[in-house]
Amino acid sequence: MRIFCGRLVNPGSVAQDRVVEISGRRIVSIGPRGDKKPAGEDIDLGNRTVIPGLIDVHCHGGMGDDFSLGRIDKAPAYLARRGTTSFLATNYPMEREVYINGLRGLKKKYHEPHFTGARMLGVHLEGPFLNPGHGAQSPGLCWPPTKENVDFLLAEMGDALTMITIAPELPGAIDAIQCFEAKGIVTSAGHTEADRTHIQAAYEAGLRHVTHILNAMEVPAGPTRGVRGIGCAEFCLGSDDMTADVMADAGGRHLCTEWLKIVFRCLGPRRLALISDAMPIAGLPPGPYPTGDGRTIRLTAGQDVTFIDDVLLGGSVMMMMDTVKNLMSHLGLGLHEVIACGTSTPAKLLKIDGRKGSLGPGKDADLVALDDRMQVCLTMVEGKIAYQQASE
Numbered sequence: 001m002r003i004f005c006g007r008l009v010n011p012g013s014v015a016q017d018r019v020v021e022i023s024g025r026r027i028v029s030i031g032p033r034g035d036k037k038p039a040g041e042d043i044d045l046g047n048r049t050v051i052p053g054l055i056d057v058h059c060h061g062g063m064g065d066d067f068s069l070g071r072i073d074k075a076p077a078y079l080a081r082r083g084t085t086s087f088l089a090t091n092y093p094m095e096r097e098v099y100i101n102g103l104r105g106l107k108k109k110y111h112e113p114h115f116t117g118a119r120m121l122g123v124h125l126e127g128p129f130l131n132p133g134h135g136a137q138s139p140g141l142c143w144p145p146t147k148e149n150v151d152f153l154l155a156e157m158g159d160a161l162t163m164i165t166i167a168p169e170l171p172g173a174i175d176a177i178q179c180f181e182a183k184g185i186v187t188s189a190g191h192t193e194a195d196r197t198h199i200q201a202a203y204e205a206g207l208r209h210v211t212h213i214l215n216a217m218e219v220p221a222g223p224t225r226g227v228r229g230i231g232c233a234e235f236c237l238g239s240d241d242m243t244a245d246v247m248a249d250a251g252g253r254h255l256c257t258e259w260l261k262i263v264f265r266c267l268g269p270r271r272l273a274l275i276s277d278a279m280p281i282a283g284l285p286p287g288p289y290p291t292g293d294g295r296t297i298r299l300t301a302g303q304d305v306t307f308i309d310d311v312l313l314g315g316s317v318m319m320m321m322d323t324v325k326n327l328m329s330h331l332g333l334g335l336h337e338v339i340a341c342g343t344s345t346p347a348k349l350l351k352i353d354g355r356k357g358s359l360g361p362g363k364d365a366d367l368v369a370l371d372d373r374m375q376v377c378l379t380m381v382e383g384k385i386a387y388q389q390a391s392e
Contacts, residue, residue, distance in 0.1 A: 003042070006048055008050045019031055027359060053343070053368055054321060063283040094293045161183075165211040169198040249326060250322075276323060286299045321342075364382050
């Protein structure tokens with residue numbers, strides 16, 4: 001199969017009138033259109049733009065699927081329809097028995113040989129080792145990062161566990177980080193009030209990422225009155241090699257335009273990853289819905305963020321393509337300037353940039369076609385068409 005497009009946007013480059021040749025699940029070549037003509041199963045996208053498939057490392061569900069409950073049925077197709085080609089199924093703390101059953105459901109889904117829609121790359125545990133005082137989770141459902149709890153999660157999840165968010169200041173957290181990192185699991189600081197000492201220790205233990213930077217993290221008091229302290233976000237922004245992810249909603253509820261500019265200027269597109277933090281009600285009509293931990297999550301018409309019990313700012317109902325467009329709008333930048341944040345940067349974070357995150361020979365054929373309004377008209381996942389807009 002060959003895909004003809006008017007523009008191909010890769011992290012760091014833009015090319016006009018390209019032809020992407022695909023065999024099986026991989027890209028064989030990308031070259032100029034020249035005098036080539038579509039034939040057979042080829043797809044002619046005209047002047048539309050092709051980008052690498054978007055990678056979401058922090059997604060809680062969609063279309064009613066709650067990943068914390070182990071439900072992954074409708075969400076992958078919805079993600080693909082909106083331009084996401086791969087994702088980490090992300091959970092949040094629940095009652096222990098419910099939480100464990102949810103983990104087992106995610107692990108089973110991860111090992112299924114067939115899939116429809118976006119590809120599940122593994123599981124991201126947003127917790128349970130979180131600081132109970134920071135974030136929208138129910139405080140009483142967090143676990144301490146004891147060796148027993150760490151060993152339990154490792155045994156329970158096996159190779160399905162890809163990433164875990166942990167508060168570095170919790171007793172036992174540094175040992176836990178070392179243990180996860182030794183297993184090749186990405187560790188990330190989040191839901192935290194870690195000070196410079198805590199985050200430095202976490203860094204030395206191998207941690208290099210921050211979950212939704214500047215959200216659910218407190219700045220510790222400075223050494224003297226009137227002097228701002230250094231916490232997780234400040235340490236990351238001042239580092240040479242740490243990465244962070246961010247929710248860029250349209251209204252700047254999670255991070256205002258000024259903060260997004262600061263974060264982008266400090267980290268740049270190669271160290272800043274976009275996430276959706278999509279909640280299970282993403283894709284559903286506005287209204288109140290029950291959560292898996294017994295609370296209520298509400299979506300108001302015209303909003304892309306959610307509130308829990310009408311008080312706590314929760315995640316979003318965005319998809320990754322929404323976050324790309326929002327970041328462009330907040331920063332006044334073009335698609336080619338931010339596309340790495342949704343593609344190659346999350347791929348590098350997950351250590352899969354050898355096969356995903358950009359378009360090139362030998363890479364997985366994960367790609368998305370956009371019209372002139374940046375609406376998704378085609379999504380391909382590993383060489384399979386996962387979504388195609390109906391012909392007008």
